[in-house]
Amino acid sequence: xxxxxxxxxxxxxxxxxxxxxxxxxxxxxxxxxxxxxxxxxxxxxxxxxxxxxxxxxxxxxxxxxxxxxxxxxxxxxxxxxxxxxxxxxxxxxxxxxxxxxxxxxxxxxxxxxxxxxxxxxxxxxxxxxxxxxxxxxxxxxxxxxxxxxxxxxxxxxxxxxxxxxxxxxxxxxxxxxxxxxxxxxxxxxxxxxxxxxxxxxxxxxxxxxxxxxxxxxxxxxxxxxxxxxxxxxxxxxxxxxxxxxxxxxxxxxxxxxxxxxxxxxxxxxxxxxxxxxx
Amino acid sequence: xxxxxxxxxxxxxxxxxxxxxxxxxxxxxxxxxxxxxxxxxxxxxxxxxxxxxxxxxxxxxxxxxxxxxxxxxxxxxxxxxxxxxxxxxxxxxxxxxxxxxxxxxxxxxxxxxxxxxxxxxxxxxxxxxxxxxxxxxxxxxxxxxxxxxxxxxxxxxxxxxxxxxxxxxxxxxxxxxxxxxxxxxxxxxxxxxxxxxxxxxxxxxxxxxxxxxxxxxxxxxxxxxxxxxxxxxxxxxxxxxxxxxxxxxxxxxxxxxxxxxxxxxxxxxxxxxxxxxxxxxxxxxxxxxxxxxxxxxxxxxxxxxxxxxxxxxxxxxxxxxxxxxxxxxxxxxxxxxxxxxxxxxxxxxxxxxxxxxxxxxxxxxxxxxxxxxxx
Numbered sequence: 001x002x003x004x005x006x007x008x009x010x011x012x013x014x015x016x017x018x019x020x021x022x023x024x025x026x027x028x029x030x031x032x033x034x035x036x037x038x039x040x041x042x043x044x045x046x047x048x049x050x051x052x053x054x055x056x057x058x059x060x061x062x063x064x065x066x067x068x069x070x071x072x073x074x075x076x077x078x079x080x081x082x083x084x085x086x087x088x089x090x091x092x093x094x095x096x097x098x099x100x101x102x103x104x105x106x107x108x109x110x111x112x113x114x115x116x117x118x119x120x121x122x123x124x125x126x127x128x129x130x131x132x133x134x135x136x137x138x139x140x141x142x143x144x145x146x147x148x149x150x151x152x153x154x155x156x157x158x159x160x161x162x163x164x165x166x167x168x169x170x171x172x173x174x175x176x177x178x179x180x181x182x183x184x185x186x187x188x189x190x191x192x193x194x195x196x197x198x199x200x201x202x203x204x205x206x207x208x209x210x211x212x213x214x215x216x217x218x219x220x221x222x223x224x225x226x227x228x229x230x231x232x233x234x235x236x237x238x239x240x241x242x243x244x245x246x247x248x249x250x251x252x253x254x255x256x257x258x259x260x261x262x263x264x265x266x267x268x269x270x271x272x273x274x275x276x277x278x
Numbered sequence: 279x280x281x282x283x284x285x286x287x288x289x290x291x292x293x294x295x296x297x298x299x300x301x302x303x304x305x306x307x308x309x310x311x312x313x314x315x316x317x318x319x320x321x322x323x324x325x326x327x328x329x330x331x332x333x334x335x336x337x338x339x340x341x342x343x344x345x346x347x348x349x350x351x352x353x354x355x356x357x358x359x360x361x362x363x364x365x366x367x368x369x370x371x372x373x374x375x376x377x378x379x380x381x382x383x384x385x386x387x388x389x390x391x392x393x394x395x396x397x398x399x400x401x402x403x404x405x406x407x408x409x410x411x412x413x414x415x416x417x418x419x420x421x422x423x424x425x426x427x428x429x430x431x432x433x434x435x436x437x438x439x440x441x442x443x444x445x446x447x448x449x450x451x452x453x454x455x456x457x458x459x460x461x462x463x464x465x466x467x468x469x470x471x472x473x474x475x476x477x478x479x480x481x482x483x484x485x486x487x488x489x490x491x492x493x494x495x496x497x498x499x500x501x502x503x504x505x506x507x508x509x510x511x512x513x514x515x516x517x518x519x520x521x522x523x524x525x526x527x528x529x530x531x532x533x534x535x536x537x538x539x540x541x542x543x544x545x546x547x548x549x550x551x552x553x554x555x556x557x558x559x560x561x562x563x564x565x566x567x568x569x570x571x572x573x574x575x576x577x578x579x580x581x582x583x584x585x586x587x588x589x590x591x592x593x594x595x596x597x598x599x600x601x602x603x604x605x606x607x608x609x610x611x612x613x614x615x616x617x618x619x620x621x622x623x624x625x626x627x628x629x630x631x632x633x634x635x636x637x638x639x640x641x642x643x644x645x646x647x648x649x650x651x652x653x
Contacts, residue, residue, distance in 0.1 A: 058510075087522055091505055097389055100372075107373055107447060116451035117511035120365065121390065122413045122641025129507040129642055135519060137526065138505035138643060139419060142367065142390040142409040150408055150423075157426060163526065181375060184382040213406040213432035214356060259395050261407055 012156040012167070013205035014252070014269040016077025017242040018069045021196045021229055022046050025072065027242045034230030038192035042183055044230065045176040046195040055130070060118050062098045062172050063127035065197035069170060070128055073199040076245075076272060081132055083166075084201075090137035090158045090167040092151040093125035096144040096233040096258070101177035124172060136164050144233035145222075145256020149211070149263040152237065152254070155202050156209035156267070170199040171234035189231050196235035198242070207251070207268040216264035218255035233258075237265075244269045279439075280340035281478040281589065282318035282579055287344055290589070291596050294604035295625045299578045301463065301474050307446045314458040317444050318476025318580030332371050332387050334443045335396035337585075338362065341439065341479035342397050349483045351401065351435060358403035359433035361424040362394035362481075363416030363440035364584035365639065367409065370445040393441065397481075405433045412503070413639025414544075416440050417480070417587030418647050422501030424484050434489065439588035441479035448583070449475060455511065457548060464608035465545035465574035466552045466616040473546045476580025480588035496595035497650040499533060499632075502526025506642030513551060513638050517558035520636060523644040524562050531648035533632055535563050538570055538648075540603060540630035542590040544638050545574020546581055547608065555636065556616045571628060573621040577608030587637040591647055594633040598651020601629040 022044030023029045023037070031037035038044055049064040056064065074081065099121045105111045106119050117123055122140050129138070137158050141147040148171050155167035175182050175193040182193055221240040225232070229239050237254040244252035249271030255264035279286065282300035283293030293300065300318050309315030326343040327336035351358055367390025375384040386392060391409035398407045406427060410420040417440025424438030442448075452458050452475060459472035484498065504526065506519035513520070528535060541563075543555055560567045575593055582589060597603045603626040610622065635647045 087504065096391070099390070100388075103369060103372055103388075103447075104376065106451065107376055113454035116454060117640050119369075119447075119451065120413050120640045121411045122639060122643050123510050124641075126505070126507075126510045126641030126643075129505040130509075133507055135505055135507045135522065138412070138503045138519075139423070140410065140412045140641075140643070142364075142411045146406075147391070147408070150406070153430070153432075154423070154426065157430065161530075181385045181388070184375075184380070184385040187382065188386075211430065211432065213359070213427065213430075214404065259391070259407070263406065 010160055011205050011207045011209040012159045012202040012267060014200050014241050014245065014267055015203050016073045016201035017238060017245050018072025018076055018199045019239055019242045020046060020065060020069055020072060022194045027246050030228040032228060034192055034194060034228055038230065042191045042193060043175045043179050044192050044194040058114065058118065059127050060102050062124050062174055066124050066128040066170055066172050067131050069197035069199040070132055070168060073201050077201050085133040087135040088165040089134050090155060090164040091125055091129055091134045092139045092155050092167060092169045094141045094148045094151045094171045094234040095121060095173060098124060098172040098174050101174060104178055128170060144258035145236045146258045146261050146263040148234045148237040149255050149265045152265050152267060153209065153211040159202060159204040167202045168199055171238050172197045173233045173235050192230040194230035194232050196232040198235040198238035200238050200241050205268050210266040212264045214261055214263065216255060216262060218262065218264055219253035221252060222255055241269055245272045279344055279480040280320060280324060280337050282320050282476055285324045285340060294575055294578055294593060295602055297605050297607055297624055299607050301580055312449060312453045314453055314460055317474050318582065319444050320477055332368050332393060334368050334393040334441060337441050337443065337479035338393050338397040339400050341481045342401055345481045345483060353434040355402050355404040357405055357434040359405040359427050359436045360394055360398040360403050361408040361420045361436055361438040363410040363420030364390060364442055365411065365413050365416055366442050366448055366583065368392040369447050370443055373447060401437060403437065412643040412645060413641055414583050414586060415637035415639040415643040415645035416584040418635065418637045418645035419503055421498060421588060421591060421647060425498050425501065428484055428486050436484040437481050438484055439481035440584040442477055442583035442585050444475050444477035462608050463547045463577045465547040465577055465606050466613065466620045467609045468611040468613040470547045470549060470552060472548055473576060474580040476582040478582045478585040478589060480585055480592055482592060494652045496598060496652045498647060499650050500527045500531025500648040502530060503645045506644065508642060511640055513554050517554040519642055519644040520638055521558045521562060524634065524636060524646040527646035527648045533648050536566055537632050538634050540597065540633045541570055541572040542594050542633065542635040543572050543574045544636050545576055547576060553615045556618055559618060567618060571603055571621050571626060572618045573604060573606045575604060577606060587635060590635050591649060594635055594649050595651060598630050601627060603628050
């Protein structure tokens with residue numbers, strides 16, 4: 001396994017992408033047309049990862065999906081856990097609503113008293129940090145694709161500033177447990193809502209990352225994600241990076257629109273599989 | 279800002295200097311089935327927030343109105359960003375969405391990024407709208423992200439800060455964790471037995487230094503964050519993540535620990551937080567640790583969660599402006615494990631120039647800010 005070496009510090013390069021969606025693992029599992037493939041389903045769910053160990057006894061499904069996504073990213077990058085352990089890897093976590101199921105459970109009294117900390121979005125990333133020993137810079141953003149673009153930019157900035165040698169941008173979205181609530185927003189979020197956990201590993205690079213925080217065209221890759229994956233909210237830009245990586249890499253433009261705001265980032269992306277099965 | 283001490287910046291500051299507290303019996307929702315029914319509750323929202331749908335958004339709008347009365351948003355609308363930190367977002371709306379309001383609007387309001395978009399709309403800001411949710415370190419991280427947006431020229435002005443609502447959801451959560459005290463909130467005191475929650479919102483206007491024309495309250499010199507990777511609900515017993523965040527913020531600010539004049543501590547008044555935080559400050563500040571005043575304002579306001587770090591950052595800058603450091607309300611009896619200068623009793627005449635503010639939260643979140651008073 002290769003160690004991660006700091007590169008020239010101007011921007012970032014995507015060197016691994018892990019993708020789990022309701023369609024399966026990796027970009028090769030994505031159908032040609034999500035709407036047709038969903039066959040009328042409003043939500044395409046992901047399963048519950050099975051993980052051994054006392055440490056996971058309270059972890060939510062979303063926490064476990066985060067762990068799985070990071071593990072898939074390491075496989076895609078050809079790295080082992082030691083390569084990211086410690087304070088030189090930043091963790092940036094994004095979600096629009098993956099905290100929803102634990103919040104609903106707590107409101108409705110369906111969980112034990114010690115469940116409360118798991119209502120915090122930071123519990124999801126916290127479990128990932130514990131599992132992989134990540135003690136570097138730590139940012140958690142709430143929102144859909146635009147927030148993920150912000151996180152990719154933050155990761156690039158941290159790498160360019162020398163604050164870390166690698167950065168994980170992780171997004172998790174689940175819908176099945178709160179399907180009735182999500183369906184109320186069906187006019188703005190047409191079906192299918194596709195559960196996803198996706199992660200990108202970035203390292204420093206000499207290519208600058210072009211970031212447009214409140215304008216721009218999300219580009220063809222993002223349109224392909226919408227068509228093939230369905231509505232994946234915060235995971236969408238990371239799935240687009242996976243498509244770019246599978247297509248041989250290069251400069252990938254990814255982005256999205258949420259609550260009327262569009263954000264776009266262009267990132268250097270190394271070619272690779274982005275489809276390593278779990 | 280909007281706080282239990284008052285509905286604007288002046289009321290907040292005079293309340294802190296007065297050394298009293300705003301911790302009262304909670305009236306807005308039932309608490310009879312909980313161990314603790316007190317907190318820093320805002321009894322009446324600002325008039326400007328009348329009609330705003332969610333309380334979280336109303337607090338933010340109240341803070342934004344206070345900010346706008348003091349500072350002009352002199353930039354094109356699409357160059358004004360909003361960055362809000364929160365631990366709870368619109369979670370109170372979730373309770374309504376599940377109980378008595380089946381509208382699509384209510385369900386979307388329950389997402390944690392709803393209030394930031396609401397205040398951006400209210401301000402007419404059309405630039406980036408970012409919500410940070412690093413638990414109780416959210417306000418600090420939000421200020422840091424806001425500064426980064428300016429540095430990157432992604433915006434020309436950033437309205438940044440934090441907010442959170444004292445609602446039944448969070449009170450019940452902290453109640454079952456036994457984190458709340460039935461006694462007085464006593465940060466760093468030998469008798470400390472837990473925290474009380476509060477609510478509020480604090481927003482500041484950030485601009486690039488060369489764009490500032492008039493007087494300014496101060497400068498955000500650096501910020502840092504780090505993960506504990508040790509426990510979901512408790513701080514790392516050695517405080518390693520907090521120490522890393524502080525050292526990162528100092529490095530970003532190009533400031534040495536010896537340069538610091540004042541520390542605004544997270545200081546929740548739980549037995550473990552205050553002990554861990556003291557040990558970290560001792561390690562970072564070194565031989566000067568005992569000579570640098572350290573305060574916590576949570577004895578006056580309660581723990582306002584996502585708002586806390588933003589409120590504390592403003593408190594630092596006001597201390598530098600007026601030459602007065604607010605006391606640590608509730609601190610009376612020293613604890614051998616907490617052996618710093620915690621500004622007991624009354625406010626202290628001192629004019630700090632360089633200041634550190636620290637924050638911790640669930641999920642192993644740690645954040646630190648280095649601030650400089652205005653000139």
